[in-house]
Amino acid sequence: MISDPNLGNSGSAGRPAAGGGPSTGEPAVNAIEVEHIVKKYGDFTAVDDVSFYVKEEEIFGLLGPNGAGKSTLIRMMTTLIPITSGKARIVGFDVQKDPDDVRRAIGVIPQALTSDIDLTVEENLNIYAKLYDVSAQKRKAAVDELLELVDLTKWRDAQTKTLSGGMRRRLEIARGLVHSPRIFFLDEPTTGLDPVSRVAVWEMLTNIKAHRKLTILITTHYMDEADRLCDRIAIVDHGKLVALDTPAALKASVPGSNVIEAHFDHPTADWEQRLHALTGVTSVQHEGAGMYRILTSDGSKATTELVEMAVRAGVGVKSLSVQNTTLDDVFVHYTGRQLRDELVKSYSFVMPPRPGMQP
Ligand SMILES: Nc1ncnc2c1ncn2[C@@H]1O[C@H](COP(=O)(O)OP(=O)(O)OP(=O)(O)O)[C@@H](O)[C@H]1O
Ligand SMILES: [Mg+2]
16 A cells, blocks of 8 residues: 555664764765654554654655644654654654754644744744754844745734734744754644635745755645645555655556546436446546546546536536546545545534524
């Protein structure tokens, strides 16, 4: 299932010396190494025997639905919670044996916003810089540079409570970088942001990467985000790693290169079987209410046949789209479920019963 041949490579070859960095001629070193890591809460296994490595200067994504174990993985890698079993090394430092060295090497943006809303933008950055012992003379230059990088220079004296959600995220990202960490962990940095602010955060992260020598580990449940930003993606589901590779290789690993989404008016009872018979079709998913998602190796031929078949059968086609395979299809392929459905389910809200209401 796991498509990265190096995933299980837990040997010591290529492991960096503590605190060491790459130099000319040396083999590429791993910024993060996670080996058979497990987290149990009582009888519940939140992270179940996960192994992966992240190369220096890579942008690595953990993609999975709510409750997959993404934050738990980050918390273990960043020394915030104990590891039940297995190992994690950050730039060569063992998370359990050398937590202080790990903390000095990393910047962490947790899932919840944590900047102080009663301070100004600049004060929030300065407090962190002082906490991390950045000298006074370096502090000013670091704060100026970071404000510029996250496009908040003209807001430096604004109270944090006056910022929009996207601007506050950008402030938190700047704050996580004041001590020039080598590894940057971001837990769902764009959840809750509008599409424009999300793109702004992506651009900013790409910009930061271009200016600094930085390895980034990001968690997300947005497939487009993982696709756009990450060099490699690990798909996690129910605490397990189900696939790991580059976005392109993950998409190529799904049989069928095109996805047809079609909405039919009163399809026949055997419609799903008939769709299966079209050219190159490798899977058909009925999403309810006449909506079908069809994977095929020949999008154009299958679409023509589909329309002809619908005309012959007197079935109306309300909408039709043909696209290349997405990470959504990859998720379905490896887990049997749709990431979108999982998110909708997790966010659905059930009204609490009101007094006098019948169950
Ligand atoms: N302190 C805890 N005690 C018990 N169970 C926990 C604890 N923290 C997390 N869990 C459970 O572990 C599982 C993984 O949670 P985690 O927060 O890592 O998921 P996630 O992938 O980050 O999800 P989300 O996208 O919602 O942030 C969930 O089922 C969660 O309920
Ligand atoms: Mg989380």
